[in-house]
Amino acid sequence: MRIGIHTVLFILLTPISLTSWSWEFEGELFGQARYFPDKPLHKAQRSQSQSVALELSAYHKISDAISLEFIPFYRHDFQDDERSHGDIRKAYALWSSPRLEIGAGINKVFWGVTEAIHLVDIINQTDAIEAPDQEEKLGQAMLSLSFPLTSGLFDIYVLPRFRERNFAGDDGRLRSSLVVDTNNPLYENKDKDHHIDWAVRLKQSLASGELALSYFQGTSRDPNFVTSMGISDPVLRPYYPQIKQLGLETQYIKDEWLWKLEAIYRKGQPNLQFKAEDYCSVTGGFEYNIYSIFDTTQDLGIILEGIYDQRRDDALTFNEEDIVLGTRWSLNNLHSTEVLGLWIQDADTSAHNFVLELSTEFGNSIALTIEALIFSEQPGNNSPDRFSADSIGHQLRRDDYLQIEVGYYF
C-alpha cells in the first residue's frame, strides 16, 4: 500500500472530520533564476543562481465555525545552501463566533498601512533570504483571541516560539561582508527562542479612515550583530534583545487619495554601535490612483512615502532617512500585465536603490515575473572608520540582479 500525504492527513484528522470530508488542495510551483551582472565581492559567490520552490495549501472547513489550514513551503537553491529552506507558513485552526475568534497554531498576521516599509508589522519574522523586499514572512506559532467590535477589532496574541531571521550563506549573494552565523544566535533572555512574547492591537474604522494602536513585548524580530571568530574567519552572530514596542497606524481617505502614517516607539533595542537607545521611527505618505489613464482601461497608482528613523546613522537599516517614489501601472489587458517601479532615495547621501518588476499571466495557471533590483548606487558613509546605517547598503553594491520567475498554480 502506498502511503501518501492524503493517507497521513486522513489518519491524523479522521476523528474530527468523519462527518464532512472535504479538503481543498492547492499548490504553487516556482522556477527562479537570478543573474548578477557585477563581479562579486566575495570569492565563493557566483554570478547566477537557480532555485525551485513549492508551496502547498490544504484547507478544511469542519463546520461554519471551525476551519483548518495547512501551508508548507520549501525552496531548493542550487547555489546557496542557506537559501535552501523550508517553512510551515500556516498550520492553523480557527474557531469563530460573532463575538470572539480563537486561533491556534502557526499563522501569518500583517499589521500596517504603508507600502514601502512596514514599521509596525512585528508578529512574523521576515523570511529575508526569500526576497530582499521584506514582504516574505516565516510562519509564527501563536494563540490568538480576536474580539470584533462595532467597526473595529481587538486582538490579543500569545507568541510562544521565536523564529530567527535567516540570512544568505557564504556562497550566496545579497549578504553582509561577514557571513551571519545563524547556528549560534545570542539572546538577551535566558529562555532564548522559547521566551513567550505577546502583543495586543486595537483597530477602529472611521468614516473616512482608520486608526490602530498596538503593543508588543518580547524578543525583537530585528537582530543586532556581534562580531566573533568562526572556524576560520570572523562571523556575525545575531543578537536578539528583549524589546517593548508601541505602534500607531493611521489612514485617511479622500477621493482617490489615501494618506498613510505609521510610527513606532521601541525600547530595549541596542543601536548599530550596540548602545542602548530608545527610539521613534516614522513612515508616511500618500497613495494616489488614476483610473482609465489616456482614455484606456489602464490604471496608474502612485505612492510617495518618507521614512525617518530617530537613530539616523546608528539605525539598524539603511532605510533610515529615505524618500520612496513608487508606481504601479496596470495594463488591464487579457494577461493582467502589471509594471511596478520603486525608487528609494537616501535623504542625506546620494545612495538609492531601484526596483522594477513586470508580471504577466498566461492562461489560468501560469504567471511570469521579471524583476530587476539595483543596489549599486550605495556609496557608503563619509567616515569609513565608523560603521553606519549607510554602510549596510554599501555591502550590497555589487548585488544588482535580474530575476526571472515562472509560477505554475494548481
Added chain:
Amino acid sequence: MKKNKSLMVQYFFAVSLLSIALMVEGETEPQNNQQKGRAIFEEIDRRDLGFKDFSSQQEMVLRNKSGQESRRLIENTVLEGDADSKTDGDKTLIVFREPKRIRGTALITHAHSQRDDDQWLYLPALGRVKRISGASKAGSFVGSEFSYEDLAPQEVDDYSYEYIGDEYYSEQDCFKVIRVPKDEDSGYTRQIVWIDKAEYRIQQIEFYDRKHTFIKKLTVSGYQLYLDQYWRPGQLSMVNQQDGKSTDMIATNYVFRQGLTDADFSENSLRRVR
C-alpha cells in the same frame, strides 16, 4: 334648501372623486418625464426589496478585437441594505477564483449614496487587508469591459432620470429612460436604459463616457425568476463600441437567503474568506 343641500352633497362627492381620481392619476402617470423616469427605477427597486441576500458564480470571458480570450472566475455575494436607510446601500463581497494566481483575493464594498463607497481588498499572499479608495468607480474590473460602477449595487438616488419613450427591444415592450450619474467620479455622463414593461427588468444599456461618446453597450439576457419574485440575469454582455473589445459575464448558481449578516461583510470577515 333641501334640494340645494343635496346638490351640495353631490357636488362635494363629485369633487372628492375627481380629486381622488387625480391623485391616483398622479401616482401612476407623473406629470413630467423626469418623474416618470425616476418612478420606473423606484419600481425596479421596489420589486427587488426583501431578497435579503444572494450569491452567484460568475464566469467572465474577456475578448480583444482579434478574438483572443481570457477567463476570470469570481464569486459574488450581496447583502441587501436597510431599506429605510437614506445613506447606506447594499454590501457586496467578491472573491476571485481564477486566474489562479489571484485566487482567494477578495473585495468588500459598502455602498453609500451620499459619499464614496467603502472598499477593502484582501491579499491572501500577504495576509493583508488593504483599504482602497472608493472613488475607483470608473476603473476597469480585472481588465474587463465592466467598470467597478457597472457591477456595484445601484441606488435610485445615484442618478437623475428622464423617460424618453417606449420602444420594442428583443420583442419586448420597453420603457426607454436616460439616467445621469450624480457622482462626478462616474465614468459616464449618461446612460440610456431599456426596461421591459412586463417585469421591470433592465434589458439593455448604452453608456456615454465623459466626452459624451457612445462607448459601451450592455445587453442582459437569460433572466430567471427566483423565490417567485426576484429576476436575475444569466448573461451580461458588454461590448466596447470604440475598440471592439468585449466581455461576457455568465452567472450561475444563484442561491438566495443564506441568512448572511453584516458580520459576513465586515472588514474583519475578509481574513476568513475562502
